[in-house]
Amino acid sequence: MTNCSKGAECKSVCVLSKILADTYSLLLKTQNVHWNVQSCNFWDIHLMTDGHYNDLFAAIDVIAERIRMVGGKAPATFSELASLSSFDEKITPGADGKGMLQELLKAHEAICKDLRDGLASIAELNDHGTADVLGSRLSFHEKVVWMLKASLG
Numbered sequence: 522m523t524n525c526s527k528g529a530e531c532k533s534v535c536v537l538s539k540i541l542a543d544t545y546s547l548l549l550k551t552q553n554v555h556w557n558v559q560s561c562n563f564w565d566i567h568l569m570t571d572g573h574y575n576d577l578f579a580a581i582d583v584i585a586e587r588i589r590m591v592g593g594k595a596p597a598t599f600s601e602l603a604s605l606s607s608f609d610e611k612i613t614p615g616a617d618g619k620g621m622l623q624e625l626l627k628a629h630e631a632i633c634k635d636l637r638d639g640l641a642s643i644a645e646l647n648d649h650g651t652a653d654v655l656g657s658r659l660s661f662h663e664k665v666v667w668m669l670k671a672s673l674g
């Protein structure tokens with residue numbers, strides 16, 4: 522993710538851009554579940570995903586503005602975001618409620634991995650502001666991983 526040869530600032534931009542792209546993919550994936558889930562637990566899933574996509578939407582702005590603060594340009598087209606994300610926004614057609622939650626869980630685990638890798642790769646830069654943004658995103662996604670695992674039993 523961060524085999525960037527353009528120096529310290531670029532490293533933070535690369536890490537943040539990937540997390541922005543992951544967050545956008547996960548926003549769409551979560552809204553897909555919120556809108557299209559069919560399950561005897563519909564209301565629980567509908568409400569839980571409402572909270573999650575609102576958090577993801579707010580986070581996108583925070584991450585994009587941090588990219589600007591460290592000298593980068595925020596990726597802002599679907600094609601650019603799709604090329605940067607570790608996973609796509611799709612949910613398997615025909616997936617039931619449980620399957621949808623499993624797909625969300627996989628995506629949250631993937632973004633946790635990217636956040637941990639990103640934090641490790643910028644550790645030596647003393648870019649505390651970026652580390653703060655990434656750390657706070659990691660806390661959110663770890664909490665959602667717990668919630669989804671608990672929901673899946």
Ligand SMILES: [Fe+2]
Pocket residue numbers: 555571
């Ligand atoms: Fe809604």
